[in-house]
Amino acid sequence: MKRASKHSKISKILVYFELLRTRNCVITFLGVYLGVAVVLGTIPGDAAIFIAASAAFLITGGGNALNDYFDCGIDKINKPHRPLPSGRITKNDASMLGMALILIGIWMANSVNQYCLYLAILNSIMLVVYAVYSKKLLLVSNLCVSYMVASVFLFGGLATGSIAGMDLLVIxxxxxxxxxLSREVVKDIEDIEGDKRRYAVTLPINLGVEKSRNIAISFALAAVALSALPLILNLLKNPVDYAVFIAAADIMFAYTVFSLEPKDAQRIMVLGMVIAIIAFFVGALA
Known part of the structure; x- marks a missing residue:
């Protein structure tokens, strides 16, 4: 009986981790350190950096929980296995946990510096806007997610309190x-049927799949073009290492937007983004 009770508690905890999308939270945590490395050219062991990364981890997890709370209806169609639509967690528990994590994250950001505090508050507001309006206003979902991902690196840069190396960070x-942004449009193409049933407002529904695919290609190609700037502007400490990794990432981006079905494209795009992040990391380190 005790063993069954213990197993039940562990299962409940794992469901909460699933709700928070822990993998995304860990990536956010590491993204803060990448922002630090790009600015400083090294990875310091300062407690303030760890606190900043932990704050980003918690705010991301809280935002994911709130997003699932507001998306419960549409997830019953697109993602019925998720904790809320499957009934493994109540909506009340999800909303309470989400708000608590966001508030703790903001409190932690305040202990780093005022710039991290301001960005944490702004991002928390953006997360709520995304959760409430993401499927109701055209492009709000895509722009919010893209901003949130990019702002993780800015958060790390701000945590250093330094402006040296900001040019590489901006790129x-x-x-x-x-x-x-390209990946989010591809994701909307994949989710088009479920979004139609919920009367969501997305690019594929409003413009059609073909036009949306072309828009996704345009965003991806713009990112590929920008990725050459660190080499052109001589901003890197290890340009050869950067060139090897970024070339691999760019090839993957080009291949996915031109050649694959949305579901496959999304997976390879994520892998390409990870390789691109590694490129900036190894290129920036002294």
Whole structure:
């Protein structure tokens, strides 16, 4: 009996981790450190940087929980396995947990510096806007997600309190924003049937799949073009290493937007983004 009770508690905890999308939270945590590395050219062991990364982790998890709360209806069609539509977590628990994590994250950001506090508050507001309006206003979902992903690196840069190396960071932020925007449009193409049933307002529904695909290609190609700037402007400490990784990432981006079905494209685009992040990381380190 005790063993069954213990197993039930562990299962409940794992469901909460699933709700928070822990993998995304960990990526956010590491993204803050990448922003730090790009600005400073090294990875310091300062407690303030760890606190900043932890704050970003919690705010991301809280935002994911709130997003699932507001998207419960549409997820019953597109993602019925998620914790809320499957009934493994109540909507009340999800909303309470989401708000608590966001508030704790803002409190932690305040202990780093005022710039991190301001960005944490802004991002928290954006997360709520995204959760409430993401499927009701054209492009709001795509732009919010793209901004949130790109702002993680800015958060890391601000946590350093330094402006040296910000030029490379700005390019990373721009590339990340455009590539995520492309991926989000591809994701909307994949989810078009479920979105139609819920009367969502997305690019594929309003403009059609073909035009939306062309828009996604345009964003991806713009990101690929920008990724050459660190080499052209001589902003890197390890340009050869950067060139190898970014070339691999750019080839993957080009291949996905031109050649694959939306579901496959999304997976390879994410892998390409990870490789691009590695490129900026190894290129910036002293």
């Amino acid at each position: 990373l932020i721009a590339c990340s924003f455009l590539m995520t």
